[in-house]
Amino acid sequence: MHPDIHLALHHARAAELRAEAGPRPARRPALRTRLGWTLIEVGLKLATQPRPLPAH
Secondary structure, X not given: XXXXXXXXXXXXXXXXXXXXXXXXXOOOOOHHHHHHHHHHHHHHHHHHOOOOOOOO
16 A cells, blocks of 8 residues: 555544544643653752852
């Protein structure tokens, strides 16, 4: 089967399946995404805090 025809059939079938499924409910961001952004926020706070000078 020619790749363009295969791709067109795939898009048509995907559209049919989405129509059958109906609207998707709104979801909260995944735990992995929330955890990642929290780690970035903590890292930025640590990187921007002034460090005390080491005692000699």
